[in-house]
Amino acid sequence: EVQLLESGGDLVQPGGSLRLSCAASGFSFRSYSMAWVRQAPGKGLEWISSIDGGGDKTEHADSVRGRLTISRDNSKNTLYLQMNSLRIEDTGVYFCAKPSSYMITSGRGFDYWGQGTLVTVSS
Amino acid sequence: DIQMTQSPSSLSASIGDRVTITCRASQGISNYLAWYQQKPGKVPKLLIYGASTLQLGVPSRFGGSGSGTDFTLTISSLQPEDVATYYCQKYNSGPFTFGPGTKVDIK
Numbered sequence: 001e002v003q004l005l006e007s008g009g010d011l012v013q014p015g016g017s018l019r020l021s022c023a024a025s026g027f028s029f030r031s032y033s034m035a036w037v038r039q040a041p042g043k044g045l046e047w048i049s050s051i052d053g054g055g056d057k058t059e060h061a062d063s064v065r066g067r068l069t070i071s072r073d074n075s076k077n078t079l080y081l082q083m084n085s086l087r088i089e090d091t092g093v094y095f096c097a098k099p100s101s102y103m104i105t106s107g108r109g110f111d112y113w114g115q116g117t118l119v120t121v122s123s
Numbered sequence: 124d125i126q127m128t129q130s131p132s133s134l135s136a137s138i139g140d141r142v143t144i145t146c147r148a149s150q151g152i153s154n155y156l157a158w159y160q161q162k163p164g165k166v167p168k169l170l171i172y173g174a175s176t177l178q179l180g181v182p183s184r185f186g187g188s189g190s191g192t193d194f195t196l197t198i199s200s201l202q203p204e205d206v207a208t209y210y211c212q213k214y215n216s217g218p219f220t221f222g223p224g225t226k227v228d229i230k
Contacts, residue, residue, distance in 0.1 A: 037167075037221075044208075044224040045159070045212075046221065047212070047218060047219040047220060047221060050217060050219065059217035062124075062218075099214075104217075105214060107154075107172065108176075109157030109159075109169045109172040109214065110159075110167075113167055114166070116166065
């Protein structure tokens, strides 16, 4: 059974840092691209970052580029999101998501999502 | 970057009604479009990929169509358990943008 378990969410002050983790199990983690998607309170879904299976190619949304960085450790089956220079508008639930195909662009959407971890940026 | 829009932003319909939600991409994305359902307080669920292919286990009252820039999600007969917000998402290339969502409830 595929499982994605996020952790690391917390209350942090503006300008602070946080690292989110997503522990994956039940599938060949190293074979799949992965993504982070966030949802501000009462708002819609926002894709923020993706990484390929080998960890060599990353993509980030303009809203987070240079501040939030995706990475992975395939030996630990874990996806990360390093969050620096946090802003109030980064507040929200952060989901990790697995594409149905090895690559997101292979064309079958995200079929598994974690339960999410809450990040609150406030003074 | 390609922008995704959805209409309407919300709708109310009666049980048994046919419901149609539209998603539009600012540039052509072929059929690289997915639809998700998110119930209040829950995780998004993949409904449709490839614009029209139903994900395994999704009820057949859900259907998708379209290609290029214009796409449609249809619920043929609205049920109480369909109360949710529906999002489209492009995935032909990054950024993998979501539409703003359409909230569906029961009249």
